[in-house]
Every structure is written in structure tokens, then in C-alpha cells.
Amino acid sequence: MMIAFLAETAGHGAEAAFPPFETWHMPSQLFWLAVLFTALYIALSRFILPKMSDTIEKRANRVASDLDEAARLNNQAVEAQKALELRLAQARAKARETAEKAREKTEAELASETARVDADLAKKLETADARISKLRADAMTNVEQIAVDTADAMITRLGVKASPADLKKAVSAALEQA
Amino acid sequence: MNLMPAIALDPIHQFQVTKWLDLRLGNIDISFTNASGFMLLGVVLVIAFFGMASRKGELVPSRLQSVAEMGYGFIADMVRSAAGEEGLKFFPFVFTLFFFIFFANMIGMVPYAFTTTSHIIVTGALALTVILMVIVVGLMKNGLGFFKLFAPSGAPWYIYIILTPIEIISFLARPLTLGLRLFANMLAGHIMLKLFAGFVVALIGAGAVYVPIAALAFAMGVALNALEFLVAGLQAYVFAILTCVYLNDALHADHH
Numbered sequence: 001m002m003i004a005f006l007a008e009t010a011g012h013g014a015e016a017a018f019p020p021f022e023t024w025h026m027p028s029q030l031f032w033l034a035v036l037f038t039a040l041y042i043a044l045s046r047f048i049l050p051k052m053s054d055t056i057e058k059r060a061n062r063v064a065s066d067l068d069e070a071a072r073l074n075n076q077a078v079e080a081q082k083a084l085e086l087r088l089a090q091a092r093a094k095a096r097e098t099a100e101k102a103r104e105k106t107e108a109e110l111a112s113e114t115a116r117v118d119a120d121l122a123k124k125l126e127t128a129d130a131r132i133s134k135l136r137a138d139a140m141t142n143v144e145q146i147a148v149d150t151a152d153a154m155i156t157r158l159g160v161k162a163s164p165a166d167l168k169k170a171v172s173a174a175l176e177q178a
Numbered sequence: 179m180n181l182m183p184a185i186a187l188d189p190i191h192q193f194q195v196t197k198w199l200d201l202r203l204g205n206i207d208i209s210f211t212n213a214s215g216f217m218l219l220g221v222v223l224v225i226a227f228f229g230m231a232s233r234k235g236e237l238v239p240s241r242l243q244s245v246a247e248m249g250y251g252f253i254a255d256m257v258r259s260a261a262g263e264e265g266l267k268f269f270p271f272v273f274t275l276f277f278f279i280f281f282a283n284m285i286g287m288v289p290y291a292f293t294t295t296s297h298i299i300v301t302g303a304l305a306l307t308v309i310l311m312v313i314v315v316g317l318m319k320n321g322l323g324f325f326k327l328f329a330p331s332g333a334p335w336y337i338y339i340i341l342t343p344i345e346i347i348s349f350l351a352r353p354l355t356l357g358l359r360l361f362a363n364m365l366a367g368h369i370m371l372k373l374f375a376g377f378v379v380a381l382i383g384a385g386a387v388y389v390p391i392a393a394l395a396f397a398m399g400v401a402l403n404a405l406e407f408l409v410a411g412l413q414a415y416v417f418a419i420l421t422c423v424y425l426n427d428a429l430h431a432d433h434h
Contacts, residue, residue, distance in 0.1 A: 017197055018190060020193055021298070024207065025211055025299075028211055029209055029297060030299060030303055031206070032211075032217055033217065033300055033304070036221045037304075039236075040221045040225065041271065043225050044225075044270055044273060044274050044277075045273075045274070047229075048228045048229055049273060050279075051233075052246065055239075056247060056251075122414055129399075
């Protein structure tokens, strides 16, 4: 399409040449292209691009060092966490041990106290038993005496005389039977 | 085409070079023209943009600095991927080339602005510069081994009878296609834009009946504008990446 178009324009003749193919401005175009392109190249390659690459590199370094720092701090935190867990476990074990010891001690104390009290009670019981049997024996002696006296009084009333020894023997025999 | 006289708008007029300042260097006419003026504007804009954007060099970039650094990264990645780490020596050149063309193309999108890259002498000179640089770099780097480029290894001998001429022709065609591609794209695009814009005016002028058609032409003009913005960026990119590819040939001629 362009070719046809160019041909048509060329057909217009010399009075309106196709501007890109005119030759008069070519030296000037080349001259200014060389000057301006070189100027742009120098400005970019000498001043602007090194500055930009500096900035980008600095940023990359900064990001890398920040990441390193973050990794280091993270490691630290993990270490601290581990240490904390260790300390916690230790403390927990110690607490358990202390509690166990306290419990054992209490139990021992309890057992000894119980034993002491038991012994005490047994002793008291024994004394009480002894006293009871003594009292009973005493009571029995008294009963015999009373029976003898009563029997003496009764037979005296009946006008019979009996020796205390006989009376005692008779009452004993009766008590034995009872 | 019979509408053309009615339009009275010459689509070629926009490429007209006019003298702003008559200058001579000996016998040579180096007048400062509108073409030189808009080229100067592009160069000034590139320097102003990147100069301002990079001035502070902050670690946390401003918006302007971010955009400039994106441009930097874009070109650096392009050079690295197309020409390898060695190619980074030519990074400033490719950077200059890309933004010189990109700004010229974009300035050309402004109505009444002159499109520097629509002149074959400019694009051709840029292409020749690139190719000459490739040849010089290739010879310096590889010596005569540079010519291995014309005989890629790994083919049976009789293939080289055909292959070598083809490689030579394709190498010689590079400056031509490199320069022509940019020139033709910018030229044709701007002619189309002007034509469709002209149609709108002419059709409305021709009578109310033509207004719907004018609307169509207008829609076409809008679409073409979008396309031309794409082409403006794309052609700058193509020029720069082809430069990288050719540089890669020069740097690694023996690895073919």
C-alpha cells in the first residue's frame, strides 16, 4: 500500500517531492542526529545511568542486609523461645519434685503421729482395763463382805450363831454356784 | 481518492522539513530544522525525565523514580536475556537507543508535532550505527572468527554452499530492514492517522448525509490512534531488542 502511495506521490512531480526522500535536509538531519544522539548517550551513560545503577544496587544491598538482620533476629527469637521452654520445663520439674517431697514429708509425719496417738490410746486403754478389772475385783470382794454381813445379820436374827469363817465359806460357795 | 482535493489536507505535509535556523558547516547545510527541533525536544525530555527521576536516588523511590527504574530494569533485562552478561557493556547504548526512539515516536503522536523517526535518513543512520558497531565489536572480540557467523556449525559441507550466501545476504539485509521497519511503520501510521482525521472533516463538510460515515471514520481514527501508540512503543522495543540480538551475534559468533 505504501509503495503505491509513494509511486503516486512521486507522480506529482518535482513540485511536491516526498519529504523523507528529499536530499537537501539530509546532511542537516545526519548532523543533528549525530550531535543529539551523542549528547544523549553521554548524558545517560556518564551521569544518569551510573546514578540509577548506584541507587538500585544500594537498595538491593540494603534489602539483602535487612533480610540478613531479620533472619538473625528471628534466630535469636527462636533461641530465646527454646531457652524459655527449657527453663519452663526445669521449673515445672522442680515444682513437681518439691510438691512430691512435701507430700512425702507430710505423709511420714502423719504416719508417725498416728502411730504415736495409737500407742497412747492403747496405753490408756490398758490402764483403763486394769482399773476396771481392779474395780470389779474390789466390787466382788465388797459383794462377798456384804453377803457375809447380810447372812450374819439374817442368821443372828434367826438366833443362830455362826463363825465368821464358816459364813465366809458358805457365801463363797453360794457365790461360786451363782 | 477523489475526496482528496476536497479535503485540502495533504497527509504528506506533516513530514515536510522546514528550516528554523540557517546554518552552514563549510559547504554543508546543517540548518536547524523542525526535525532537529523535535529531536532536541526528545533528547531534552529523556534527560529531564531520567535526570529528575534519578536525582534524589532514594531507597524508597518516588513514583517518578519508580517509573524510571522500571525503564532501567526493562532495558537491562532485555540486554541480559538477548545478549547475555557480556552484553551489559552495551547497556547504556541500547538504553539511549530505546528511549531516543521511544520519545521521538511518542512526541510524534502529539498533533502538529514532527515525527523524527518518520525519516529514513534518521532511522537508516541509527540502523547503520548499530550494524557498524556490531561488526567492529565482532571483529574485536572474535577476530576473523567473526565470519563463522556466516557458516553456522553442525551442517553437512554441501549445505554450506547454499547456507553461507543466505547468511551473508541476511546479514547485509539487517541494516536495511532495521532502518526501514521503523521508518515505514511511523510513516504509514501517521499517514493513516492524517487520512482518517481528514475524512472526518471532509465528510462533515460534504453534507449532513455523510455524518454517519464521518462518525465511522472518526471511530476508525480513534482506534488507529490507539494502534499507533502501541506501534510507537513496539517499534522502539523491536529496534532495541534487534540491536541486542545482533550484538549477541557479535559477542558469541563462535557459539553458532
